[in-house]
Amino acid sequence: MSQRPIYLDAHATTPMDQRVLEVMLPYFTESFGNPATNTHVYGWEASAAVKKAREVIAGIINATPEEIVFTSGATEANNLGIKGVAEAYFNQGKHIITVVTEHRAVLDPCAYLETLGFEVTYLPVQSDGLLDLQKLEAAIREDTILVSVMAANNEIGVLQPLAKIGEICHSHGVLFHSDAAQAIAKIPLDVAAMNIDLMSLTAHKIYGPKGIGALYVRRRNPRVQLASQIQGGGQERGRRSGTLYPPQIVGFAKALEIGVESMDTESERILQLKKQLWSMFKPLEGIHLNGNFDNSLHNNLNISIEGVNGSALLLGIQSTVAVSSGSACSSESTAPSHVLTALGRSEKLAHASLRFGIGRFNTPEEIKIAGETAIATINSLRQASQFKTKS
Ligand SMILES: *Cc1c(COP(=O)(O)O)cnc(C)c1O
Numbered sequence: 001m002s003q004r005p006i007y008l009d010a011h012a013t014t015p016m017d018q019r020v021l022e023v024m025l026p027y028f029t030e031s032f033g034n035p036a037t038n039t040h041v042y043g044w045e046a047s048a049a050v051k052k053a054r055e056v057i058a059g060i061i062n063a064t065p066e067e068i069v070f071t072s073g074a075t076e077a078n079n080l081g082i083k084g085v086a087e088a089y090f091n092q093g094k095h096i097i098t099v100v101t102e103h104r105a106v107l108d109p110c111a112y113l114e115t116l117g118f119e120v121t122y123l124p125v126q127s128d129g130l131l132d133l134q135k136l137e138a139a140i141r142e143d144t145i146l147v148s149v150m151a152a153n154n155e156i157g158v159l160q161p162l163a164k165i166g167e168i169c170h171s172h173g174v175l176f177h178s179d180a181a182q183a184i185a186k187i188p189l190d191v192a193a194m195n196i197d198l199m200s201l202t203a204h205k206i207y208g209p210k211g212i213g214a215l216y217v218r219r220r221n222p223r224v225q226l227a228s229q230i231q232g233g234g235q236e237r238g239r240r241s242g243t244l245y246p247p248q249i250v251g252f253a254k255a256l257e258i259g260v261e262s263m264d265t266e267s268e269r270i271l272q273l274k275k276q277l278w279s280m281f282k283p284l285e286g287i288h289l290n291g292n293f294d295n296s297l298h299n300n301l302n303i304s305i306e307g308v309n310g311s312a313l314l315l316g317i318q319s320t321v322a323v324s325s326g327s328a329c330s331s332e333s334t335a336p337s338h339v340l341t342a343l344g345r346s347e348k349l350a351h352a353s354l355r356f357g358i359g360r361f362n363t364p365e366e367i368k369i370a371g372e373t374a375i376a377t378i379n380s381l382r383q384a385s386q387f388k389t390k391s
Helices: 016-029 039-060 074-089 105-116 133-139 163-171 248-260 263-281 309-318 338-342 347-351 364-385
Strands: 068-071 095-099 119-123 144-148 173-178 196-204 215-216 287-289 299-307 352-357
Touching: 016 248, 039 248, 039 299, 068 074, 068 364, 074 105, 074 196, 074 215, 105 119, 105 263, 119 133, 163 173, 163 196, 196 309, 215 364, 248 263, 263 299, 263 364, 309 347, 309 352, 309 364, 338 347, 347 352
Parallel strands: 095 119, 095 144, 144 173, 173 196
Antiparallel strands: 068 215, 196 215, 287 299, 299 352
């Protein structure tokens, strides 16, 4: 019983793939140079490794290497993209459009910009989490400079129609930013075909290292202006100063490469696991699927459960299964998830929810145990609370 719980929290982070670790290791020790140094071989080696990684990452999203700015992750990429555009374009307008179900790393920079005099429209979503494109188009104004809509939601997995959003934004001459932290290497992302102008990425949700990510910044049609948010040595063409971190960058590229190579087979395999899990919960009374089963990440299953207390549920399963619930940030937090309440869920049902994030290393046997554990806990909590089923 000293076994560690089954990890089903892939939206929070993922374990690093051994193949990623292996390509990173030499850059901590022998090839430790500073990529900005051009006077000796140590710098050249590091610089060559970064150059190659940058090409790989750019190629995967159909961008050019100059369009990739390395950051510490998607939080920083979102901050740089949103605040960097706001600061560069405020002469043209101070209106930004985003969506209520975005990650805090988008909502909070937007809220910060409001304190500086920007105006932000937070679009609602439909009950399945999808954005209404007519509402988006109607919200665009003369002074709108940026639309920020995530590719895949980190709680409910819902996939927003990026290509259509990009088309709408470009037809109105508005820049389009997308937080693709959850979507990259899960669905095909093509910044050219989807008219994406800025896109945030992170490595640790795709079996790469923590502390590294990137912002894609379009250089042609249109050339996006960006005000740097960290000034210093002028790295990343002045867009993000600070010594680059070659082991992380090399690992990020490797993680992305593996993720994209195995995307088709893994999507299918993980979708089967999601179906297996859902088929266990579905027959129960009072279970609500949060999101849109078909139009969502294959590795996400989010359910709300009637007749149970959210923290009691989590407490009941956490020694066997590691998952997240619908309480924001930490289990101590009393705020229900802003994503689930945006779908119209009551605070109680938002709290009484489980988010399963299925990953590369999960097996059908683990899914079975996870489902059985959750269901046994649900049943015993319902018995205690005398939850009445309809039958
Ligand atoms: C995880 C996540 C982030 C934050 O990424 P970090 O690299 O951890 O900073 C931002 N947006 C979404 C949608 C995420 O899932």
